[in-house]
Amino acid sequence: MKAMKWMLATVALAVTGWSTSASSATAVGPICDTAARVGSTTYYSCSGSSHNALDMSNGTCSVWNHRGMINVSRYYAYYGGCANNCSGGTSCNGGAGNYYVVTGGSGWDFRQLHLNSNVSSGSKTCDRCALGLVGSTGNSTGAHVHADNRQYGTRKTAWYTSVGTTCGSSAYCSNRVGTPTL
Numbered sequence: 001m002k003a004m005k006w007m008l009a010t011v012a013l014a015v016t017g018w019s020t021s022a023s024s025a026t027a028v029g030p031i032c033d034t035a036a037r038v039g040s041t042t043y044y045s046c047s048g049s050s051h052n053a054l055d056m057s058n059g060t061c062s063v064w065n066h067r068g069m070i071n072v073s074r075y076y077a078y079y080g081g082c083a084n085n086c087s088g089g090t091s092c093n094g095g096a097g098n099y100y101v102v103t104g105g106s107g108w109d110f111r112q113l114h115l116n117s118n119v120s121s122g123s124k125t126c127d128r129c130a131l132g133l134v135g136s137t138g139n140s141t142g143a144h145v146h147a148d149n150r151q152y153g154t155r156k157t158a159w160y161t162s163v164g165t166t167c168g169s170s171a172y173c174s175n176r177v178g179t180p181t182l
């Protein structure tokens, strides 16, 4: 009987894909333009108030693709509904704007915020695919990609500090910017 219960539990895990264990992933820059740079890390604008995430921009809005950052195929859950804009300053989706979440184990997730939506936007499983456009939806002061790695909702910093990503680092789509836990 005990063995049967264990088997059923294993099947349930396989069906839902749910897992309690987390592991390290690799995240690359979200913009395939060599001009893309990191503008905020642990602090806004690198010396302001606490931020604990990466903000990345190439200085354009609604021009370049906002791409998935995890370098393997993952499920990106989409939360949309915010009107595209390039200046931000709205509370849409709690300030996140249009955004994606990749869910990992043990309370970990990886989020990419503020994108302007287009035909590519929607929940999907893919590897570094176009998710929308670099934009400024939600609580944002200019078009950029905000990426964070959280455990039970708390933003962590080790995923980018561990690989030396800091202000001015490249946010190009082939440059590793971090090793988030998922």
Ligand SMILES: [Zn+2]
Pocket (backbone or CB within 6 Å): 040, 051, 053, 054, 055, 146, 147
């Ligand atoms: Zn940010």
